Amino acid sequence: MYYLQILVTITVGVLAGIFVGSIPGLTATMAIALLVPMTFYMEAVNAISLLLAIYVGAMFGGSISAILLGIPGTPAATATRIDGFPMSKQGRAGEAINIAAMASFVGGMVSLIILFSVARPLARFSLNFQSPEYFALAITGLTLCISLSSKNVTKGLVTAFLGLFLATIGLDELVSVERFTFGRLDLFDGLPFIPAMIGFFGFAELLVQAEQIMEQRRVAQKVTSVLPTWNDFKAILGTSIRGGLIGTMVGAIPGTGGNIAAFLSYDITRRLAEDEEKDKFGEGHPQGVAAAESGNNGVTGGAIIPLVTFGIPGDSVTAVLLGSLLIHGLRPGKSLFEQQSSLVNLIFAGMLISNILMLFGGIFLSRFYAKILSLKDQYLLPIIAVLSIVGAYSIRSSLFDVGLMLACGVIGYLLTKTGYSTVPLVLGIILGPTAEMNFRRALLVSGGSLTIFFTRPISLVLLVIAIIFLTSSIIQQSKNSARQRKMRNQAGMAG
Amino acid sequence: MRHKRCLVILVVSVLVLAASLVGHAYPQRPITLVCPYGVGGGTDIVARVLARHMEESLGVPVVVENKVGAGGAVGFSYTAQANPDGYNIVLVALPIVTLPVFQDVKITHNDLRPIGLVNGDAAAIIVRANSPWQTLEDLIEAGHSRQLRIGTTSPGAAWWIGAQILKQQTGIQGVDIPYAAGAAPMLTALAGGEIEVATCSAAEATSMLESGEVRILAVMSEERLPFFPDIPTCKEEGYDVTFSTWRGIMAPKDTPDDIAAVLEEAVKEAAHTEAFRKFLYDNKYGFEYLNPKEFKDFMDAQFAIFTEIKEDL
Numbered sequence: 001m002y003y004l005q006i007l008v009t010i011t012v013g014v015l016a017g018i019f020v021g022s023i024p025g026l027t028a029t030m031a032i033a034l035l036v037p038m039t040f041y042m043e044a045v046n047a048i049s050l051l052l053a054i055y056v057g058a059m060f061g062g063s064i065s066a067i068l069l070g071i072p073g074t075p076a077a078t079a080t081r082i083d084g085f086p087m088s089k090q091g092r093a094g095e096a097i098n099i100a101a102m103a104s105f106v107g108g109m110v111s112l113i114i115l116f117s118v119a120r121p122l123a124r125f126s127l128n129f130q131s132p133e134y135f136a137l138a139i140t141g142l143t144l145c146i147s148l149s150s151k152n153v154t155k156g157l158v159t160a161f162l163g164l165f166l167a168t169i170g171l172d173e174l175v176s177v178e179r180f181t182f183g184r185l186d187l188f189d190g191l192p193f194i195p196a197m198i199g200f201f202g203f204a205e206l207l208v209q210a211e212q213i214m215e216q217r218r219v220a221q222k223v224t225s226v227l228p229t230w231n232d233f234k235a236i237l238g239t240s241i242r243g244g245l246i247g248t249m250v251g252a253i254p255g256t257g258g259n260i261a262a263f264l265s266y267d268i269t270r271r272l273a274e275d276e277e278k279d280k281f282g283e284g285h286p287q288g289v290a291a292a293e294s295g296n297n298g299v300t301g302g303a304i305i306p307l308v309t310f311g312i313p314g315d316s317v318t319a320v321l322l323g324s325l326l327i328h329g330l331r332p333g334k335s336l337f338e339q340q341s342s343l344v345n346l347i348f349a350g351m352l353i354s355n356i357l358m359l360f361g362g363i364f365l366s367r368f369y370a371k372i373l374s375l376k377d378q379y380l381l382p383i384i385a386v387l388s389i390v391g392a393y394s395i396r397s398s399l400f401d402v403g404l405m406l407a408c409g410v411i412g413y414l415l416t417k418t419g420y421s422t423v424p425l426v427l428g429i430i431l432g433p434t435a436e437m438n439f440r441r442a443l444l445v446s447g448g449s450l451t452i453f454f455t456r457p458i459s460l461v462l463l464v465i466a467i468i469f470l471t472s473s474i475i476q477q478s479k480n481s482a483r484q485r486k487m488r489n490q491a492g493m494a495g
Numbered sequence: 496m497r498h499k500r501c502l503v504i505l506v507v508s509v510l511v512l513a514a515s516l517v518g519h520a521y522p523q524r525p526i527t528l529v530c531p532y533g534v535g536g537g538t539d540i541v542a543r544v545l546a547r548h549m550e551e552s553l554g555v556p557v558v559v560e561n562k563v564g565a566g567g568a569v570g571f572s573y574t575a576q577a578n579p580d581g582y583n584i585v586l587v588a589l590p591i592v593t594l595p596v597f598q599d600v601k602i603t604h605n606d607l608r609p610i611g612l613v614n615g616d617a618a619a620i621i622v623r624a625n626s627p628w629q630t631l632e633d634l635i636e637a638g639h640s641r642q643l644r645i646g647t648t649s650p651g652a653a654w655w656i657g658a659q660i661l662k663q664q665t666g667i668q669g670v671d672i673p674y675a676a677g678a679a680p681m682l683t684a685l686a687g688g689e690i691e692v693a694t695c696s697a698a699e700a701t702s703m704l705e706s707g708e709v710r711i712l713a714v715m716s717e718e719r720l721p722f723f724p725d726i727p728t729c730k731e732e733g734y735d736v737t738f739s740t741w742r743g744i745m746a747p748k749d750t751p752d753d754i755a756a757v758l759e760e761a762v763k764e765a766a767h768t769e770a771f772r773k774f775l776y777d778n779k780y781g782f783e784y785l786n787p788k789e790f791k792d793f794m795d796a797q798f799a800i801f802t803e804i805k806e807d808l
Contacts, residue, residue, distance in 0.1 A: 033534035033561075127687040127708075171566075173675030176597060176650040183599070185572075188565035254683055310686075311702025312679045319679075320534055327540055329777055332702050396564065437675065444672050445644060445689055 009046050010053040010350055014357040017057020018064070018365065024071040024198050024391040028058030032320045044328040045343065049350035051324055055317050056354040059258065059297050060104040060362055064369055067096045067289070069384055071202030071391075075194070075430060076258025076296040078423065079145075079266045081201065083281065083288030090284050094370035098228045099286050100293040101362025103240040107294030108355040110244025111251065111301025116348055122252050123309035129253045131442035132453050136462035137253070138435035141260040143466040144267045145427045147473035154477075156424045159415065163428020166191050167436070174440055186400040193429050195392035195401040196408045200422040202388045203409025206381055208416055228363065239269050239287050240294035247298020252305040254312045258296035259430055265295030267469070301351070308332045308344070521581050521754050525556040528744075529585040531570025533563050537698060537780075541614055541742055542586045544774050548765035553757070566590050566652070568600045575606045579747035581754035584610065589653050589740045592794050596801045597651025604798065608750050609790040611762035612743035614775060615783035616696035617716030618657040620729075621709050623685055626692075631713040631732045634692060638667025645669040646681040646693030653740045654678060657694035657715065659804055664729075664736045685709055696740060697722060698779040715739070722779050741783065743790055759787055 020031040031054050039047035062074030067084035080100060087096040114122065129137075146156035169180045170190030181187040243265035250261035269291035270281045281288050299315070306312040311332040313319035325332055330343070373380070392405035412422045446452035454460050528549075530542040539561065546557040562570040567590040577583035587607065594600040620631065628634045637643065645662070647655035650673060662669060672690050674681040678699035684690050686708040697720055703709045713729050714720055715738045729736035744762050746755060765771060766784050775782050785793055 127683060130684060130687050130689040171649070173649045174673050176652075178599065185565045185569060188568070254680065306683075310683070310706055310708065312683055319536070323534065323536060323540055326778055327543070331705075331778070441672060441674075444670060447670075 006046060006049055006346075006350065007353065009050045010353050011357055013050040013053025014057040014354050014361055017054035017059075018061035018358065018361055019057075020054070021058030021061020021073045022064035022369070024065050024069070024073055024202055024387050026391065026394065027074045027194065028055055028062070028317050029320060030395070031058050032317055032324075039324055039327075044330060045346050045350075047324060047328060048321075048330075048343075048347055049354075051321055052347065052351050053354040053357075055321070056108060056297070056300055056351065056358055057361070058317075059108075059300055060101060060293070060358050062296075063100040063104070063289075063293050064097060064365075065387075067100065068093055068369060068373055069202060069387075070205040071198060071384070071388070074258070075197060075426075076262060076299070077292075078197075078201075078259060078426060079262035079292035079295070080289055082266065082292070082423065083283075083285045084292075086282070086284035087286070087289065088370075088373060092284065093373050094366045095228075095286070096284075096289050097366035097369055098232070098363055099236055099289045101359055101366065102228060102233055103236055103243065103290035103293040104297035104362070105355055105359035106237065106240035107244035107247050107297035108300055108351075108358070110241055110294075111248040111298040112348065112351050112355065113301075114245075114248045115301040115305055115351075119305045120309055122249075123305050126252045126254065126306060128458060130456075131438040131445060132456050132459040133462065134253075135435055135438040135442060136453065136459040136466070137250075137260060138431040138438065140462045140466040140469075141263055142424070142427060142431050142435065143470045144263045146424045147267070147469050152419065152477065153470075153473045155420045159420050159422065160424035160428045163425040164432045164435070165428075166196070166425075167429050167432025173433075173437060174444075184400075186398060190433065191429060192395060192398075192401050192404065193426070194395050195405040196429055197426050198388050198391050199405040199408025200412035200415075200426050202384060202391075203405060204412025204416055204422060206384050206388070207409060207413040209377060210381055236287065236290035236294075239290045242268065243291050243294025244298040247295045247300075248302035248305075250295075251299035251302020251315075254306045254315075258299040258315070259427065261299050261302075262292040262295040263427070265298075266291045304351075308347075521757055522553055522555045524582065525558050526553065526582050526584060527577075528557050528559050529570045529574050529583070530559050530561050531563065531567035531573075531585065531587070531590075532561070534561055537696075538586060538588055538742060540778070541775075541780065544771060545586070545613060545744075545762075545765055548768045548771050549761045551768075552761045552764045565600065566594055566598070568594055568598075568602055571602045571607065574745070574747060575602060577747050579749035579751070581746070581750055581758060584744055584746045584758065586742055587745050588742045589797075591745075592797045593651055593653070593656065593801055596798065596805050604745070604791075604794040606748055607745035608748050608755060609787045609794070610744040610746055610755065610758050611766065611787060612741055612783060612785035612790045612793065613762065613766040613771075614743075615739045615741040615781045616698060617714050617720060617737070617739045617781060618654065618694040619697050619700060619711045619714045619720075619723075619726075620661065621682070621685060621693050621695060621700055621711055622691065623688060624708055624710055626710070628712065631727070631729060631734070634712055635665045635667055635734075638665065638669060641668065643667060643669040643692055644690045645671055646685055646690035647671045647673050648677055648681070649673050649675045652677075654681065654694050656801065656804065657738045659808075660715070660738045661694060661736055663804070663807070665734050682709060694738070696779075697781075701779050716781070720779075720781065721776065739781070739783075743785070755787075 017031060020026045021028055032051055039050055062072055062077035063080040066072040066077040066081040067088050070081055070085040072078045072081055084096045142160055146160050169187055171188055172179050246265045247261040266288060269287055270278060303315045303318045307318045307322060313322045388405060389402055392401045395401060415422055442452050453463060528542055528546050530539050532538040542559050546559050549557045562573045570585055571591055574583050574585035591604045595603045622628055645658050647658045658671060678695035681693050682703045685693050711726050713727050713732055715729055715736050717737060719728055746758060772782050
C-alpha cells in the first residue's frame with residue numbers, strides 16, 4: 001500500500017512535469033517551486049519522489065514545445081529545437097517526440113547508473129572545476145552553438161556577440177555596479193532570459209508563420225505510425241548513451257545546467273556522423289534530437305551528485321530540491337548516505353520509475369501533442385501568441401517582461417528574415433554571465449595573469465577544443481563559398 | 496420580476512457580508528507573508544515554518560508569497576507599498592540595511608514597521624580541510640605576511656561584509672574573490688583550492704563540513720554556537736569580530752498599532768514554539784528574538800556600521 005502510494009505520486013509527478021515542461025515559460029524550476037509548498041505537508045519520501053518525478057518529466061516536456069512550436073519549454077531544450085522543429089515542419093512531430101522520449105529515457109538511465117555507482121568520486125572530481133574551467137566550458141558551449149546552428153559562421157558570431165552584450169545588462173556581480181539598467185528594478189537582476197527566449201524563438205517564429213498564413217501550406221502530421229519499433233530504439237541507442245554520459249559529467253559540475261550538455265552531445269554526434277549525413281543535421285535529423293535530449297536528461301542524475309554529496313545544488317532545480325530536503329529535516333551530505341541509506345535507495349528507485357514512466361508517458365502523449373499541429377494556423381498561431389504572453393508574464397508576474405518578450409520577438413523576426421540564427425544569441429544571453437564573471441574572477445585569483453587559463457589542464461583542453469571547433473567551421477565556410485563561386489563561374493561559362 | 500429578485504438577493508448578501516466584517520476583530524482573512532527570496536532557499540524555509548506557527552495563534556492562514564528580485568528590494572518595496580491593513584507582512588533579512596548603503600536602492604528599514612526579529616546566523620570562518628592553518632591565529636599570521644585569497648559574495652552582500660569586518664578587525668591582507676550566487680559556489684571554490692578562506696553561516700557550510708572538505712576555524716558570534724561547542728569565537732581568540740545575518744518580520748509603515756500588536760504577539764509566540772526552535776537547531780540556524788523596539792534599534796545600529804564600512808573602502 002505504501003509503495004502503491006509512492007507509485008501514484010511518481011506517476012502524477014511525471015505527467016505533471018511533462019505537461020508543465022511543455023508549456024513555454026513554465027520551466028522545471030517553476031513546476032517544482034510551485035509544488036514545494038504542497039510537499040511541505042507530505043511525508044519526506046513522497047515529497048522527494050514527487051519533486052524528482054517532476055524534474056525528470058519537465059526536462060523531457062521541454063522538448064515537446066521545442067519540437068512542435070519551436071519554443072523550447074525549458075532553456076535546456078534549445079538544442080532539441082535545432083532538429084526537432086524542422087522534423088515537425090516535415091510532418092514528423094510524433095516521431096520526433098518519440099525519439100525525444102526514448103533518448104531522454106536512455107540519458108536519464110545512464111545518469112542514474114553513474115549517480116548510483118560513482119557519485120562521490122565524481123563529486124570530488126567536479127571540485128577541479130574552478131573559475132578558469134567554468135569560463136572555458138562556457139566559451140566551448142558558445143563556439144559549439146555558433147559553429148552548428150547556422151551555415152554561416154560570421155552571422156553566428158554576430159548574433160552570439162549580440163547575446164553576450166545583452167548578458168551584460170544588470171548588476172555587475174563582481175563589483176556590485178548596475179550596467180544598462182537605466183535605474184529600473186526590472187533589469188537589476190539582468191535581462192530576464194526566459195521572456196527573451198520565448199520572444200526570440202516563439203514570438204519571432206509566430207511572426208514568420210503569420211506572414212505565410214495566406215499561402216495555406218498545410219503539413220499533414222503522420223500520427224498513425226507513432227508507436228516506435230525496437231529498430232527505432234536501436235538506431236538512437238548509441239547516440240543516447242553517449243549523450244547520457246556527457247549530460248551526467250556536465251550536470252555533476254555545479255552551476256552548468258542542461259544547455260551546455262545538450263549542445264556538447266549534439267555537436268559531438270554531428271561531428272562523428274558520416275560526411276553525407278552531416279548536412280542533414282539542422283534539417284530534421286532524428287539523431288540530432290536524440291543527442292540533444294539524452295544530453296539534457298543526463299543532467300538530471302548528474303546535477304543530483306553534488307547535491308547529495310556536498311549539499312551543493314547543480315542547477316536551479318536542484319537548488320529548490322535542496323530546500324525541500326531541508327524542510328523535511330534531511331541534510332544532504334555524507335550523513336545522508338550513511339544514516340539514511342534506505343531513503344537514498346528510495347530516491348534512486350523513485351528516479352528509476354520516473355524515467356520508465358516518462359518513456360511510456362512520452363510515447364503515449366506524442367500522438368495527442370502531434371495532433372495539435374493539425375490545427376489550422378488561424379487557430380494555432382493565436383494559441384502560440386497567448387502561450388508566449390502568459391509564459392513571459394508568469395516568470396515574475398511582470399508586464400515589463402511581456403513587453404520585453406514582444407520586443408525580442410520583433411528583433412528575432414528581423415534576424416530570422418535576414419538569415420541570422422537566434423540560437424547563438426539566446427545561448428549568448430544564458431552563457432554570457434558565466435563566461436564573463438568566471439573570466440574576471442579567474443584573473444582576480446591569478447593577479448591579472450592570463451596564463452591561468454592555459455596552465456590548468458581541464459581549462460586548456462576545453463579552450464583548445466573551442467579554438468579547433470571555431471577555426472574548422474571557418475575553414476569549412478570559406479571552402480563552401482569558394483566552391484559556390486566556382487560553380488557559379490562554371491555555370492556562367494556554360495551559359 | 497427576475498431582476499428584482501436578483502437585486503434583493505444581492506442586497507441581502509452584501510448586507511450579510513458587511514455585518515460579518517463589522518465588529519469582528521483582526522484578523523478575518525488570510526495574511527500574505529511576502530518572502531523576497533526564491534522558493535527553497537534559507538529565507539523561504541524560515542518563512543514557511545514561521546508562517547505555519549503564526550497560523551496557530553492567529554487562527555487564519557498565513558500564505559507565503561515569493562516576490563523575488565534585486566537582492567530582496569522587490570519584495571521589500573512590494574510590502575512597503577501594500578495596504579497597511581495587517582494582511583500584508585514581509586520577511587526581511589540583512590539586505591534591508593545593506594542595499595540602501597551599498598546599492599542605489601531607495602528602500603530602507605525606515606519604510607517598514609518592525610514586528611519582530613526571529614533568527615540570527617553568525618558567520619563562520621572557513622578554510623579548506625587540508626589548509627595549513629589550524630587556528631584563527633595561524634590564519635591571521637599568514638594574512639599579515641602576504642595577500643590571502645578571500646572568498647566573498649557580491650560586494651555589499653552578507654559574506655562580503657563578513658570578510659570586510661574580518662580584515663578590518665584583524666588587519667589581515669587579502670584580495671576579495673566574489674561569488675555572486677552565494678555560499679554554495681564559494682564553498683566549492685574553497686574545497687577546490689581557488690580561495691583560501693571564506694565566511695558563511697553554519698547552516699550553509701554543514702554538508703561540506705560533514706563531507707570533510709572544509710573546516711571551521713572560528714565563529715563570529717558573541718558566544719559559541721550550540722551545534723559547534725568545540726569551535727571558539729573570535730572574541731575568545733582576542734579579536735573583536737562579530738557578524739551575523741538575520742531575519743525578521745516587518746509590516747507596511749502605516750499599519751495601525753492595534754493590528755501591529757496582534758502581529759507582534761503572533762510572531763513572538765511562533766518564534767518561541769518548541770517546534771520552530773527545534774527546526775532552527777536541526778538546520779543549524781541560530782535562534783534569536785528581538786521585540787519591535789529592539790529590532791528597530793538593532794537595524795539602526797547595523798545601518799550605521801555598514802555606512803562606516805562603506806566610507807572606509
